[in-house]
Amino acid sequence: MHRTHYKPADFEPFALATVMRRLDVLEFGRVREDPTRVRPSHPGLERYAEHAVDQYLAAVKSLDPGGELLPDPQYWVRQSRTAADPHGNRTVYELRVWGRCYANRERTVCELRLLRFGSAQPGKRGSGERDPAEIAMAAYVAAYGGRAAEPTRWRDEHSVRDAVTPQRVRVVEIGCLDGSVGPLFDGTPDEAEAAYRRLAAPRLRATVDAVHRRPGSGCVTCRLTAGCSDLPRTPGILGIKDFSRPRRTLSVTDLRRYANCPAQEHLRRIHLPYDKDIEHNHHVARGHAVHAWLQRLHARTPRRPCTVADAPAERTDWRVDDWHLTGDDAELGARLIARHAAVCPLRHADPGTTPIAERLLTFYDPEADVVLTAKPDLLYRSRGSVVWREIKSTKYRRPLGNKDVLEQYPQAALALVLLAEGMLGGDVRHSRVEVEILRPSGPDLELVSPRQADRIATARQVIRDLAAPWHGDRRSNPNPGRHCVRCEVARWCPAADTLPVSSPSSGLH
Structure with a gap:
């Protein structure tokens, strides 16, 4: 199978790696990685890393006030080998922890500190819960792993030595946003091994x-992507012929962010903590709530079209998933859901077929070396053809301006091109894109057919105009303007000190 040559990213793609390198310099006077592998960090990431290191050091004082634990410059690795085959060959499996490793001088206590982008406090935004299998594996390696330096080549196995089993093992996580500390494991090596056998080993065995194959965003780092037969190929869908750039994922959301501000798109791409309260203002929250409510209705069993009675019964206070609406927003949201009943796509779905809501679709454009992802609001079959429905909601009773629907909603442009190229199967002659816009006065439904050559040309131009600047950009500079006040990652922006941006809030995620 064809393998793609390594093409280094313009900037460090893993934000916590930059934090780790800064801590390496503080604790060991050097970066432990091979310098040739280190990519420069975006200036916004440098701002975050500086803040994260300060928060980490503050957390350490509460973890080990007496300074009894010393940082270990070696990596902790647990190796196992299979039985030799008839030719004497063995397979070596390695488990290596990724975090900050500490032990007392006698190595009777080993402590692994895992970093988290946001907060380590339960219930805080950006906290979440770590997978128990991940915790069990980390504790097991801390208990039974040996010490090893970074191999010269990434494919080489570690040269493990100094495997001394401690008496006590601790695993904690530290929130780089607020310096919070969350205990994950504290016990003996025997307890760590028991947790590993129960939780982690079955998962590892299943993985091995x-x-x-399961196409998805992970295809971007797979060395077999270029020749994978399970990943649908869409050559030229972006209208870009440039294979020189590093492979990246791309969605319409990424393109819209980039058009707003290249720095914002990059900082969100590398998962820096963002202010969710800014990103999800009450208009956006209402849109998400309406969308989630309709998604639940379309997933009902048995499948049936929506009716006016399916709207929230309590019109001024209702909740769905993580979205809670009250007052005018709740009343408007309920009214928009009721309006949807008149154009519910399930009225036209072929009997015996199963509409699909919010399924991640993945495609590969080999001419641009881009893994493209999309998540249709609803896919259903009508007269044997695939129909892609996008649902939008607004407080406005009539359209603002005369913008083409494909330009206003680039996801519709992408959907049209994918249907035209037959990427979703079915009878392309009757396929269509439906853009449903829910208004207080009633729904608008605009249909676009892949049989319309002029509409296909417009859709392709919309995608190319958005994708080409993003694809060729090597700097991801800020785009200062009034929109900075509503930027959810303004705290980390390189231009933040010179702009009247909003102050950081407790909504950082």
Whole structure:
């Protein structure tokens, strides 16, 4: 199978790696990685890393006030080898922890500190819960792993030595946003091994034995992507012929962010903590709530079209998933859901077929070396053809301006091109894109057919105009303007000190 040559990213793609390097310099006077592998960090990431290191050092004082634990410059690795085959060959499996490793001088206590982008406090935004299997594996390696330096080549196994089993193992996580500390494991090596056998080992075994392929955002780092037969190929869909750039994922959301501000798109791409209260103002929250409510209705069993009675019964206070609406927003949201009943796509779905809501679709454009992802609001079949429905909601009773629907909603442009190229199957002659816009006065439904050559040309131009600047950009500079006040990552922006941006709030995620 064809393998793609390594193409280094313009900037460090893993934000916590930059934090780790800064801590390496503080604790060991050097970066432990091979300098040739280190990519420069975006200036916005440098701002975050500086803040994260300060928060980490503050957290350490509460973890080890007496300074009894010393940082270990070596990596902790647990190795196992299979039985030799008839030719004497063995397979080496390695588990290596990724975090800050500490031990007392006698190595009777080993402590692994895992970093988290946001907060380590339960219930705080950006906290979440770590997978128990991940915690068990980390504790197991801390208990039974040996010490090893970074291999010269990434494919080489570690040269493990100094495997001394401690008496006590601790695993904690530290929130780089607020310096919070969350205990994850504290016990003996025997307890760590028992947790590993129960929680982690079955998952690892299933991973090693897995043979099926599942296209998704992970394709971006797979060395077999270029020749993978399970990843649908869409050559030229972006209208870009440039294979020289590093492979990246791309969605319409990414393109819209980039058009607003290249720095914002990059800082969100690398998952820096963002202010969710800014990103999800009450208009956006209402849109998400309406969308989530309709998604639940379309997933009901047995499948049936929506009716006016399916709207929230309590019109001024209702909740769905993580979205809670009250007052005018709740009343408007409920009214928009009721309006949807008149144009519900399930009225036209072929009997015996299953509409699909919010399924991630993945495609590969080999001419641009881009993994493209999309998530249709609803896919259904009508007269044997695939129909892609996008649902939008607004407080405005009539359209603002005369903008083409494909330009206003680039996801519709992408949907049209994918249907035209037959990427979703079915009878392309009757396929269509439906853009449903829910208004207080009633729904608008605009249909676009892949049989319309002029509409296909417009859709392709919309995608190319958005994708080409993003694809060729090597700097991801800020785009200062009034929109900075509503930027959810303004705290980390390189231009933040010179702009009247909003102050950081407790909504950082």
